[in-house]
Amino acid sequence: MGHERIGTLPKSERWRGIVNSISNYAHTDNTIVDIAAQTTKNVRYRFQNIEDDGGVFAAFKYVLTLAFAAKSEDAFAKLAQQGIELPKDFSLYDLALSIQSYVAQNAESKEYSAFATQSMLETIGQWAKHNETSQTVLFDSNDKGLELWQKAANGAGFCELSRLFFAKFTERYLKYFLEREAAASINSLYERTQFNKNLEQHVERISKHAFETSKIVQSFAAAWFNKEVKAKLPTDRKIQGFLSFAFKKINSELVREETKNE
Template identity: 40%
Template sequence: MGHERISHLPSTKQWRNIVAQLTEFSPQNNNVALIATNTTKNVAQQIERMNQDKGVLASFSYLLILLHASKQRDPHAFLQQNGITLSSSFSLLELARSIKQFNLANSENTEYATISSQALIDTVSTWTKKEQQQTTLFFGGDADPFEPWRRAADAGSFSEISRIYFSNFLGRYLKYFLEREASASFNNLFDRSDFNKRLDSHLDDISRNAFETTKVTQQFAAGWYNNNAVKQFPKATEIQGFVGYALKKLKRNLVYNLDLED
């Protein structure tokens, strides 16, 4: 996400305490681990409410639309019916641009829309590379760009790709918040660079842990997909129900792994 600006961040007392800790950081007083832990605690406290955000729901809806379109006789027609336009031999770059446009057009909170769209871009990139390695399929030319998503449109693959998405979402949210606040807090370029290096090591641990904790959603995801998305495109309420459940499970596992009380 680079240095792209997002409209606003949470302004609760807990977040302000984290910002205060950031301003006190120095190489001699390494409180990065504490900052990362406190940030994760605050994410755990509010992550369950994210299923009410239109940007988060739009992001996950895009993924489901893409999977469902891949099984249709005319995939492009189904995409257009749902507000998505892609060329006949769309590339991964075009897909990424389309995800951003769709999310911005179907969101109210720029912060969550940006983070969730980037999480989905990370996810489709990971999935595409995985499929290319296994089948040597490449976008463009005579290749069918829907083929990776056609293979993703079953219960087992959906449970895998949804797990990748939620771990990407959490990692993006944590890292962006801390990097932005660090950038605003440090006047010394050396301290800022040193902080980012130390932060990356802690967030890499958090991201790996988040991927492990999202494993608990896989069995539920497979069953949900079989019941709600195999024969028909799921209703908006069904999508929100799935996202809400996944986020609740992620919250509970974050809380558990941080030794917090729910």
């Protein structure tokens, strides 16, 4: 898969430093290292072959199909051919309901599908906020709804949209496993409660870290879109191949984080 070659991605904060700030309790430094390292290991384990899950695949295929069809005169017919039903004046609310329905129809693992759906809903909301003002009102219809998604129908737009999705997905899993590992490592109920409170206060830092980690996807997504998607919608196998490559790249970044913590 052709893509821009980049070296180690710079990050504003090390993962261990974020975990240390969230912890803020009287345990040894080794405990912090263990929690930070085990969290990323658990995320990496989850991401192995996750592209095979029907729900994760469906969430990504949905937004890819939307971006592809948006530039066509018969966009709604093309969407319908893929099982995506949307009113012509669809709002973000309509889009959210459609995504939830589409993923639910293809769901296998409840956990994967829930995380993928939530991540994609956050992705489309943030994309709309950054690219259009009229669709940021969730319940407002917009007879030019497709115009917003035409901005994702090229390499530059798609790489931004896909990076958002992978960032949101990675963020959710980092938070999920960080909370689990802390619960397993911290014996005091008070300290666990305090950790969870601190976790909510540091969500933006985790979000930023996940966004920086997902830059590795952005480095090859544009080239893939321009090659595989401009003329026709890729086969499921090709879409799955992209997802597999993307998650492997994210895992490679998480491995680098673990190495830094040693």
